[in-house]
Amino acid sequence: MSALITETRAGRYGIRGISLGGVYTSIHVPELGVLLDAGMPIRQFAALDHIFLSHGHGDHAGAISALLGIRGLLHDKKPPHIYLPEQILEKLQEALAAMSHLQRYELGFVPHPMKPGDEAQLRNDLHVRAFKTHHPVPSLGYLFFDRVSKLRDEFRGLPGHEIGKRKKEGADLFHTEERLELAYATDTLIRVLDTAPEIRKARVLILECTFLDERKSLEASRAGCHIHLDEIIERVDDFENEQLVLMHFSQIYKPREVRSILKDRVPRRLHDRIVVFAPERGPWPG
Numbered sequence: 163m164s165a166l167i168t169e170t171r172a173g174r175y176g177i178r179g180i181s182l183g184g185v186y187t188s189i190h191v192p193e194l195g196v197l198l199d200a201g202m203p204i205r206q207f208a209a210l211d212h213i214f215l216s217h218g219h220g221d222h223a224g225a226i227s228a229l230l231g232i233r234g235l236l237h238d239k240k241p242p243h244i245y246l247p248e249q250i251l252e253k254l255q256e257a258l259a260a261m262s263h264l265q266r267y268e269l270g271f272v273p274h275p276m277k278p279g280d281e282a283q284l285r286n287d288l289h290v291r292a293f294k295t296h297h298p299v300p301s302l303g304y305l306f307f308d309r310v311s312k313l314r315d316e317f318r319g320l321p322g323h324e325i326g327k328r329k330k331e332g333a334d335l336f337h338t339e340e341r342l343e344l345a346y347a348t349d350t351l352i353r354v355l356d357t358a359p360e361i362r363k364a365r366v367l368i369l370e371c372t373f374l375d376e377r378k379s380l381e382a383s384r385a386g387c388h389i390h391l392d393e394i395i396e397r398v399d400d401f402e403n404e405q406l407v408l409m410h411f412s413q414i415y416k417p418r419e420v421r422s423i424l425k426d427r428v429p430r431r432l433h434d435r436i437v438v439f440a441p442e443r444g445p446w447p448g
């Protein structure tokens with residue numbers, strides 16, 4: 163394990179990368195093949211084809227030109243796909259055009275401007291839907307899901323030949339169901355749980371929790387449009403997720419303090435499902 167990268171697991175998903183509130187966030191989920199934000203140009207992440215930007219703040223998008231530059235060294239790679247809030251596409255293109263000009267080196271990408279509710283297909287078994295988050299700049303969260311075809315209830319239990327017969331008669335045997343796998347919501351007010359309630363049902367929810375105790379008041383946390391641990395504790399029974407990955411902690415807390423505060427403050431029934439995305443020991447990376 164590289165000291166720069168924190169690696170952990172949330173159920174079936176690997177969660178690897180770096181996240182420190184206001185400093186840098188960039189998280190790779192290998193099983194989905196996606197990179198969530200680009201606040202740090204990590205060499206290994208330059209090979210990833212699908213990059214999701216939550217918003218344009220430097221700690222989430224500031225390293226995109228460096229990451230694309232590293233990708234340029236990988237000669238077998240085409241430009242990656244970047245999914246981002248539609249309002250920031252033009253500015254990102256301008257910024258990358260300026261950087262391309264500065265370097266006399268093309269920093270290409272395939273843009274996917276998104277707004278809340280927009281969907282894209284990444285693989286046969288993987289889709290993504292953008293949802294609204296609440297921050298002072300245009301911002302989005304992303305919900306990754308699979309769409310599976312299910313036999314309708316009324317046909318369940320019928321023998322195979324009966325189902326075959328219904329099929330020949332042209333009956334509508336199947337309906338599609340979404341399996342909500344992983345949601346990513348960073349830099350937002352806790353209100354995202356109400357405006358995008360489906361994220362509470364995702365198997366894994368990666369959620370920011372920038373502030374953890376009285377060193378930052380609830381009011382000050384809200385004023386910056388961030389989540390305070392008090393607000394997660396208040397809604398402890400709202401999380402139906404198998405795992406809740408907390409990240410984007412403020413550097414006013416040391417990594418080991420983060421763990422001890424969460425252990426002391428979060429009721430056991432939720433704490434058992436929390437994955438702390440911070441180094442196990444030592445200081446924050448970098």
Ligand SMILES: [Zn+2]
Nearest residue numbers: 183184221349
């Ligand atoms: Zn941030």
Ligand SMILES: [Zn+2]
Nearest residue numbers: 217219297349
């Ligand atoms: Zn931000």
